[in-house]
Amino acid sequence: MTEDPVSEELAVSLAHMMRHLFAQGLVESTLDRVATYAVSTVEECEEASILMLGRGRQLTTLTSTSWWGQESDRLQTELGEGPCLDAIEDQQETYRTPDMANSEHRWPRYAPRASKLGIGSAMGFLLFNEQETFGALNLYSSQPHAFTERSERVGWVFASHAAVAFASARNDAQLHEAIETRQEIGEALGIAMERYKLSEQRAFEVLKRLSQNNNVKLRDIARQIVETGEISGDGNG
Template sequence: MQGGSESNLAVTMAEMSRDLLAQDTVQRTLDRIVEHAIDLVDGCEHAGILLLQKGKVETLAVSDDLVRRSDRIQAELREGPCFDAAANSEQVYRIADLNDTQQRWPRYGPRARDLGIGSMMGFLLYTDADEFGALDLYSSRPGAFIERAELTGWLVASHAAVAMSSARLGAQLHSSITTRQVIGEALGIVMERYKVGEDQAFEVLKTGSQHRNVKLREIAEQITRTGEVPGER
């Protein structure tokens, strides 16, 4: 749904927020953000979510291969709108015409035009230490993103950032709970086998982790999966 009245946009944003929060994985949340961006932002034909971490580009979600190739070119050249936005902590960027970027991005600009990109727009989703996450929107037409499109894109990105944060936190909590459960089960196996207390059983897991140079969870998973205790003879 593109365009529409202000009241319709507000309703649509609320529906989008509910949809994003209903997704059960981080990746599904990211994929839905991209889909909503194309549906809602006037002029948007392609969209993607990019992570810039310590100078390395990672594509998290894309609508199609054009976006993936654009990300790959920026990563290869270490040049382009996402690098500039991250360096300057830009909340929003809008490039009306890729033909006018010769001075700014002498290498990325021509290759982006070869991909069929006429104009671009991007929004900060989050920054975390050395990480920069952005929602990038593309059109084949120069001048496709007008002021209203920027406002709609900003609203989409704002709702998306909240949903993304919630999804990431949920995934971290789920991983933490699962880890505790696995370690608890492994401790129980060691305690039962050697008739020792919890502290001594934990030392067995810790020693196995250090000797094998793997995470404690991996040792615990091995014990629960095979029943074998590291170092046992």
């Protein structure tokens, strides 16, 4: 049985991508890498972007290799239609637009505007795991009919790996934030215990009361105490 050199090349590329993505650490750096690797990995892909859908059907571009992605997202939010909105809202794993100017009728207002931007064809892939959808990876070409079924398969495999890296980076960031918050609360408790000669339990009640009275999150109260060394407000009442 002969080996497929294209499949072998893709496997090597994905292996390098995952190694680099997991090394990024920061969510922002991971997303930048995902978009960059998409352009270099998927045949005929010229530009890439990653977006999220927020409240009010507002699309937020998390990263983009050019202004195409940013403007495409803005147009879809403005017009209330487009491939990214459909993909995310309908949980459609993939979409492919062969010819934005001449054969795309699903989005009668978006497609002509996208064509004027220079987008000839596009593909999109949901970034998700079993628990949630993170957003969508969008790939663009200036040429119509640039993406084939093979391009779509490669893009889907790529997006699946990228979603794992995205989730890992985000979870890692959340873990670090949780650790930092716990450390800050611990330091703030120490300051309150010293200031008021309180037990740890009573000091925690002081911080909670300050949080409730000022309508501020406990972690923000703790950070303020750690940074200033002062406890504002009457939390010992």
